[in-house]
Ligand SMILES: Nc1ncnc2c1ncn2[C@@H]1O[C@H](COP(=O)(O)OP(=O)(O)OP(=O)(O)O)[C@@H](O)[C@H]1O
Ligand code: SF4
């Protein structure tokens with residue numbers, strides 16, 4: 369059965385989500401409660417009658433509780449980014465593919481530009497202008513991630529619009545908006561979902577990176593990235609500070625990517641999409657469509 | 670003659686100077702009549718049909734006149750065309766396996782046409798889509814309406830296409846080689862059904878199969894290199910072709926009653942491609958009867974003692990046709 373390739377990662381991710389949602393119920397301690405007397409206790413330490421499974425940090429805060437609360441930040445930022453950049457990117461790609469002409473040229477050039485912006489430079493800029501906050505992290509990540517969706521949606525729409533049923537819909541008098549919503553989007557959506565899943569793992573890492581360099585969540589809020597950053601100065605003396613959030617991050621990214629791969633294989637565009645896409649020549653003034661498979665592979669790399 | 674439902678006059682489609690793909694298509698049809706548009710590949714049949722529905726490629730310029738029940742079809746804006754398509758004029762394409770959306774049930778695709786053209790009552794749409802499926806001979810229509818295209822056979826899919834074309838109760842149904850992709854027995858069924866179900870409309874039936882023409886048409890229009898070379902009532906054209914090209918086409922049809930000995934006759938030569946058409950008779954290079962005068966384009970005019978019209982300086986008359994067949998195919 370190929371089924372459990374999807375099912376197992378999906379269950380693991382569901383557990384992560386459950387932990388994030390139920391953080392107050394699961395976390396043994398207040399994640400921001402500092403107890404300087406208990407600082408830097410190792411895993412399995414009991415101080416003042418409190419059992420710290422994964423130890424405490426430099427301020428004596430419970431590492432397990434902070435990891436549990438930190439999952440909220442990681443998941444929320446990653447999910448919000450995927451939703452925002454996905455919705456934005458797919459919309460632009462569909463518009464470009466449906467309207468073609470100068471509008472498509474403009475949109476696809478913008479996508480090229482957005483993809484070539486150095487990400488951390490942009491992050492520093494956004495934070496400098498808007499200040500550090502989770503919303504700004506989402507904005508910042510979305511600004512650079514939307515072209516992934518746009519390119520794939522664009523290529524797919526160019527191909528789908530030439531298919532018989534779209535011509536058929538035109539021939540029965542369907543308005544453009546109708547055709548896009550009823551006939552084009554259902555073709556694009558599964559691809560967008562695949563890209564979104566692969567992006568989800570990447571966005572967890574990106575959020576952690578931003579928090580790591582201090583552009584993401586602000587203290588005392590816990591995020592895996594900020595925990596890694598804090599733990600870095602104790603790597604030699606208190607290994608558990610960076611190790612456990614790192615493992616949580618690693619586990620989530622790994623399962624999300626496994627899920628992404630499984631979903632992609634299930635909806636393999638090579639099987640789903642007629643070959644015509646590779647034969648189509650873009651018209652004058654239109655940027656070349658990136659073949660879906662290469663786009664997905666590049667994305668995956 | 671104002672009982673004509675469809676009246677196309679001098680339809681022209683051009684891709685630019687020297688690239689005139691259709692140079693004057695004239696045809697008429699009454700309600701309930703089927704006009705067959707025949708001719709070799711590349712002679713402009715599909716292009717003419719698309720032009721009637723405003724579906725020609727963007728780079729094509731269309732001129733002439735095409736009235737359907739007094740409504741001019743040509744030169745419409747996209748917005749006006751949307752109200753015409755599916756509602757007054759609908760199309761049945763050749764390949765039903767790609768013309769249906771694989772992700773939607775066939776019932777939903779029939780209902781879609783009604784939804785686009787203003788039937789807002791969902792129940793009414795559903796009821797009518799099942800009726801239409803039944804009318805085009807889909808057994809167990811109520812259940813079949815919930816099938817996806819891949820669950821149906823080729824013949825069933827083409828029936829669904831016809832149901833879609835009929836959903837808006839159009840006055841003109843254009844069928845572009847609707848049965849070429851089907852095997853022979855299914856083809857005959859679908860043809861019969863198309864005839865049955867279009868009693869209230871005019872049908873423009875495109876094919877290059879003279880056998881199919883004999884089966885379905887009331888009128889025939891023979892095109893060659895973008896222009897009409899002969900048109901007239903089916904019986905007359907099939908029995909007494911006046912144009913050497915028509916005669917040659919007919920001679921290339923195998924007679925099912927006569928076992929074929931040796932090779933089928935074919936027409937030697939080829940249709941002059943778009944850029945190479947001149948002011949003379951386009952059939953000149955392949956015509957056994959061509960003479961000096963044929964360097965001038967013969968007009969489409971009535972034949973003596975018949976209802977047909979022919980564009981040839983030296984048309985065949987009546988019994989002479991069999992000789993022409995031999996000559997044309999020698
Ligand atoms: N977009 C285009 N640009 C230039 N020429 C075109 C274009 N589309 C069609 N043509 C030309 O118009 C002519 C008519 O083509 P059309 O498809 O109408 O032929 P047809 O009679 O339907 O042939 P078939 O039997 O093969 O379907 C052809 O010579 C073709 O090369
Ligand atoms: S006009 Fe001349 S060339 Fe043309 S079909 Fe008639 S005889 Fe032949």
Ligand SMILES: [Mg+2]
Nearest residue numbers: 714715716845
């Ligand atoms: Mg054709």
